[in-house]
Amino acid sequence: xxxxxxxxxxxxxxxxxxxxxxxxxxxxxxxxxxxxxxxxxxxxxxxxxxxxxxxxxxxxxxxxxxxxxxxxxxxxxxxxxxxxxxxxxxxxxxxxxxxxxxxxxxxxxxxxxxxxxxxxxxxxxxxxxxxxxxxxxxxxxxxxxxxxxxxxxxxxxxxxxxxxxxxxxxxxxxxxxxxxxxxxxxxxxxxxxxxxxxxxxxxxxxxxxxxxxxxxxxxxxxxxxxxxxxxxxxxxxxxxxxxxxxxxxxxxxxxxxxxxxxxxxxxxxxxxxxxxxxxxxxxxxxxxxxxxxxxxxxxxxxxxxxxxxxxxxxxxxxxxxxxxxxxxxxxxxxxxxxxxxxxxxxxxxxxxxxxxxxxxxxxxxxxxxx
Numbered sequence: 357x358x359x360x361x362x363x364x365x366x367x368x369x370x371x372x373x374x375x376x377x378x379x380x381x382x383x384x385x386x387x388x389x390x391x392x393x394x395x396x397x398x399x400x401x402x403x404x405x406x407x408x409x410x411x412x413x414x415x416x417x418x419x420x421x422x423x424x425x426x427x428x429x430x431x432x433x434x435x436x437x438x439x440x441x442x443x444x445x446x447x448x449x450x451x452x453x454x455x456x457x458x459x460x461x462x463x464x465x466x467x468x469x470x471x472x473x474x475x476x477x478x479x480x481x482x483x484x485x486x487x488x489x490x491x492x493x494x495x496x497x498x499x500x501x502x503x504x505x506x507x508x509x510x511x512x513x514x515x516x517x518x519x520x521x522x523x524x525x526x527x528x529x530x531x532x533x534x535x536x537x538x539x540x541x542x543x544x545x546x547x548x549x550x551x552x553x554x555x556x557x558x559x560x561x562x563x564x565x566x567x568x569x570x571x572x573x574x575x576x577x578x579x580x581x582x583x584x585x586x587x588x589x590x591x592x593x594x595x596x597x598x599x600x601x602x603x604x605x606x607x608x609x610x611x612x613x614x615x616x617x618x619x620x621x622x623x624x625x626x627x628x629x630x631x632x633x634x635x636x637x638x639x640x641x642x643x644x645x646x647x648x649x650x651x652x653x654x655x656x657x658x659x660x661x662x663x664x665x666x667x668x669x670x671x672x673x674x675x676x677x678x679x680x681x682x683x684x685x686x687x688x689x690x691x692x693x694x695x696x697x698x699x700x701x702x703x704x705x706x707x708x709x710x711x712x713x714x715x716x717x718x719x720x721x722x723x724x725x726x
Contacts, residue, residue: 360414360452364401367421368394393424414452418445422465426472446502450509458509462502536627540577547573550692569642569693572609576602576634584627592624595633595662602634603641603660610645620662623669626726632700633671633723639693640719644675664725673719 371394378386397420404413422445445465449458551566579601583593599618607613625633637660644658659674697719701708706723 360404360410360417361401363417363448364397364404367417368397368401371397371424389424389427393420396420411452414448418448418461421445421448422468446505447508450505451512455509455513458505462505466502536581539628540631543577544574547692547696550695554692568609572606572638572642573635573696575605576638577631579605580627580630580634583630592626593630595623595625595630596620598630598634599637599660599662602637606638606641606645610642612645614645614657616641616658616660618660620660623662623664623725625669629704629723629725632704635700636671636697636721637673639697640673640675643693647677667725669723669725671719671721671723673721675717675719677715677717 371390375387375390375394378384378390397417400413400416400420404410407413425445446462449461449465453461547570551570555566579598580593583598583601596618599620603616603618641658657676659672659676661672661674663670663672698708701721701723704723706721709720711718711720
């Protein structure tokens with residue numbers, strides 16, 4: 357719409373200028389021709405602004421340009437005032453119409469101008485416009501223009517399809533983001549609901565502890581989206597960097613630091629999987645900070661290892677300590693933390709195993725990587 361409107365305006369101005377020049381030098385016939393074309397173009401532009409039928413008015417515009425070029429060929433002095441040479445119409449065919457329509461219009465244009473030129477070559481041998489060399493130049497130039505216009509149309513179509521595909525991808529991405537945000541809000545609402553139930557039963561932590569834990573749970577989810585936003589790949593999150601940032605956040609929130617070793621090199625996980633894994637690590641590491649009593653100097657108190665093999669991922673969370681752990685009570689614990697760990701593992705279609713090995717409490721979680 358903008359392109360065709362601009363062409364109409366530019367052509368009206370050019371025709372008006374040529375009309376004034378023709379009147380000044382005394383060519384009355386050219387003056388009336390150019391002025392009439394300018395008026396007709398202005399009328400078409402006005403109608404176009406109401407209908408916005410681009411193919412129709414583009415065709416009418418090109419027909420007028422063809423008429424202007426033909427009229428310029430007839431008189432001896434007319435060709436001094438040619439505004440747009442005929443072969444420029446070809447670009448209009450390929451710009452405003454489909455490839456098939458443009459090819460047919462180009463063929464008709466080319467046949468007409470060859471016939472017109474050959475006829476005038478035989479009938480007006482004295483007119484230099486229709487000498488053999490100018491005619492051959494017109495034919496060869498038109499062929500080159502057709503080739504360029506064809507390639508331009510193909511490249512434009514390819515670019516348009518790529519942009520259209522990218523636009524659809526963005527629409528899908530926006531819908532997916534809204535869907536994920538809705539899911540996350542539902543998860544937050546569910547966690548708060550469980551916390552309310554525990555409060556009613558009198559088995560909840562202190563208010564400060566409740567707020568701290570819920571704050572960390574929300575930040576755990578937000579960090580996944582932040583990692584995804586900063587990454588070049590919008591489908592997955594790099595695990596090692598995310599886990600390191602999560603552990604640092606938890607330590608700062610509790611104002612306590614323990615020795616932690618993390619290994620998850622080269623593994624990236626989808627957003628939903630990373631969200632669930634983040635929830636699991638948040639609950640386990642928060643519990644460790646509250647209950648760990650320290651170990652031998654130089655030995656890490658927590659080891660977090662994430663490995664991948666044949667499409668399955670395995671998370672090992674090792675907590676080293678001197679205290680004896682009641683595995684039965686831990687596995688069947690009704691606390692919100694362990695409940696979230698079990699539910700998150702199930703949502704990942706995974707399995708959770710808890711065991712002890714020489715003063716080491718080990719959480720072994722196997723799940724689908726994708």
